[in-house]
Every structure is written in structure tokens, then in C-alpha cells.
Amino acid sequence: MQRKLPALNADNRAFWQGGEHGCLLMHWCDGCANYFHPPGPICPKCASFSVHPREVSGKATVISFTINYQSWTPDLTEPFVIAIVELPEQPGLRFLSNVQEPVDQVYIGMHVRVVFEQHEDVWLPLFVKD
């Protein structure tokens, strides 16, 4: 599947490249001991600059999803699943990804785990059934 890749910078590089070493890295704030996402140079909660990527378990739960049927580009011909997954490390810690399972097998509450798919210098965090 063709992908439009993100442009990397000092703030988002860890998230998109953690998969090179098999790690899902989420931004952590030492100041208030919370994860936050998307990553950035400052904690949006306590404004601390003491922030850095930290490895999480890679487990997650599907909190909502959709099956895309429309061929937005000529090579997107098969239905696929887009989901928002929440990580067990912290309530509300979540991001959007794909669940790579048959489209009729995905449901809200489904337990999934991260797998990485490399495209150039980006390791996309995707999810499969756990």
C-alpha cells in the first residue's frame, strides 16, 4: 500500500523512527509525569521543557474505527481499516493508525498490538490483533 510519509523534525522523529528498534516511543513529561501526543518541545499540561520520548508497551485498544471503501487513489482498491487506538499506559493517550486485520474482524474494544512497517526512513506504527 502506497503511503504519504510525514516530514521528520526534532519533535516528531522519535515517534516515526522508534520502530527501527521495535519500540513505540511516546512523549513523556518529567515535570508532571504524563505522556502527551502529538509530541512537541513543551508539555501542554505543565509547560515543562523536560520532555523526551519514552518506550511504551505497544499494546492498545480500538476506541473507534472505520472501514474505508472509497478508492481515493488508483492503488487504494481494497477496503482497509482506519482506527483510533488508546494505549493502556494512560487514559486518553491515543493516536490514529491502521488495524491490519480482515475488515469484518475489527470492533470497538478490540485488543491490538503494534507492528512496524518501514517506508524509507519512517517506521509506521500499525496494529494487529493481540
Place this chain on the structure above:
Amino acid sequence: MSTRLYEKEVAITGIGQSEVARPSQLSGMRLTVDACLEAIADAGLERGDIDGIACWPGDNNNGDSFSPVGPYALKNALGLEVNWFGGGYEGPGPLAGIINGAMAVASGLCRHVLVFRTITESSSRIVNRQASALTNKTTGRDSSFAWQWYTPFNVLSAVNLMAIYAQRHFHEYGTTSEQLAQIALTCRKHAQLNPKAVYRSPMTMDDYMQSRMISSPLRMFDCDVHCDASTAIILSRKDAAKDTRHPPIRIEAIGSALNQPWSWDQISLTEGTAFDVGKMMWNRTDLKPKDVQSAQLYDGFSILTMIWLEALGLCPRGESGRFVEGGHRISLSGQLPLNTNGGQLSGGRTHGLGYLHEACLQLWGRAGERQIAKHQVAVTAAGGGPLGGSLLLVKE
């Protein structure tokens, strides 16, 4: 209330709209000029009276069909001499031009602000079917603040994000496709009485249920229809509005809040910013949701209309499915006539200002065959996810 609420000093005094076509043979600028001159004349004003221009999202310096004309170009085309003008995407949704323009009037920078919204997405899609795809927002790698978190996962249209909201709404509240269908069916019914609407042929529940699934649970008829059109609104200072033609429609309260992250996936999936917006709007007025007599609520995707109904307190949280069931309450003769011109689902994706235009037509009693009972209080809201703004309107 002791705080001065400045929006109450602003009135809508004129409205205009170009043809709504799929596609139009006219340029985006010609559509804009048609809408603006109609609005100026409708207010009983002349070009020289206009001393401000506002629009959302403005010209992004790329001729994008989502917003092909901005304030610079319009100023030149109409030879306007202005004290203040502004465009730009970053604001509380498609009503941001109105909200900015109202602030310019209320602060005394201008007496009469021309607000407009032009869109030529129908023409652009004839040239390139993928003209609206999110991947076309940036060339090469995605460096955009918002979209880099979605395009790598092949979210290539906003419909995918709205579908995720809809799925969560179904899950939490038991909302069904048959209930969601009532937004599309009601809009189509109303569009049949609107000579400018894009889609006017009757639609049945079967037609809806059999329409192509785009991104589950949203079907083709849950998505609005591209068109080429421009809409214009004149905002005037209350004292200046005395000289205009129609009874002024006062902006009773604005909702423009965003208390959550500006993000399509970090924001509440069942609320977006709409609940923040609604709370702010009702905090700025003594009127209550039960006073609202007509509603023009964003239906770029049908699920968003449902969320607005709840967010503005027009029905209880999670109850929008049951509220619209059968379509009676939201029909032209129902307790809350909704999207009386066919909305964007059938009327055409005029994107934001079309709702306000229709709200004014209805308040002034100028809506022709689709005119609802005489009334004084209307609400309009536009946007979805982190984008959202609302206006409570009172006809004097």
C-alpha cells in the same frame, strides 16, 4: 450580565448568493462579485458604504478551489476602500469570517463589513478527481501541522475522520443508520422546494440504505455535494443598521470556543469542539435552547448535524438519533425546522455561509415555497471535529 457582550451591537443587514452550480461556467471571482453586489444592494447600501471585508478561509496563495477568492482579490475587483480586512484559515470554522467581521464592527473599526465565502470544488473535481484529497495539501512529505498524523495511514478524505466519530456515536448511544438517514432525507425533502438546490429528486429510505458505503458507517448520501457558489453577508453596526432596508437581524450570541487540542483524533470523538462552542454561546445570552425556532446546522457530513443538535442543547446528549427519528420534529412544520434549504447534503456545499444565508431568508420571511412559520430566533452552526462556531440570531 455586567460584562459588555459586543456581538449584540452587530446586525446582519443584507445577504446575497451567486448561482449554485455543478459546475458553474463563471469564474470564482464572478461568482463572488455576484454574491457581494446582491448583498450590498439587499442591505440598501452602495459599494462606497462598505469599509471592511472578512472571509474564511481566505486565499491561501495557491488558487485552491476550497477558497479561490480572498479579501485582497475582492477588494481590487470591487474597488473597495476599507478600514479593516482579514481572511485566514485558523479560526472557529466556516463562520469565522462572520465572527471576525462582527468583532471589527463592534470594536468600531468598520461600520459595514462585507463577509463572503466562495468555493469552486465542483469545477476543480472535473479537472482532477482527487482535487480535494488531503494528500494534495502538501507536496512531497507531509509537513502540515494537522495532516501529518493522518495521511501516512491513508486518511485521504475528511470523511474517514467523521466516520470514526459516527462509529463511536453508534457505539456509545445506540444511534442507527436509519436514524442518521433522517438528516439526508430531510435535507432532500427541503431541497425539493429550493430552486437553487443541486439535488432535487425525491430520496427514499431505500435509496439511502442502498447508496454506496464510502467509509463505514457513512454512505454517499451522508456526504455533502460539491458545487461552485459564493455567499455574502453584510454586517453593520447597530446604529448604522437603522438606514438599511430590512429589519436588522441581531447577533445575540457567538460561540467560538476550543477548550481541547486542535486535533481531529485527540478531540472528543462524540463532541468535537461543538459542545465547547454551545456552552459558550448559551453563556452569553438569556435565551434558552427552547427559544430556538429554526436551525441551520452544518451537514458537510450527516453525523455532524447530529452532534450540533446535542451540542447546542436542542436535544439531550446522545439523543439526536431518537430526536430525528421519523423526521417529523425537523421537518418544515416540525418543532425545529432543520436545514430548510436542503443543507449542503442536497442544496450544495456552499460551506458555512449558506446556512446563515438561509437563516436570514427564513427570519425575514423571504424563503418562498419553503418558508416556515413567522419567527424571531434562529441558530446556525458550522464545522466539525476541532473546527466549530455558532451564532444565535434574533430578528428585531
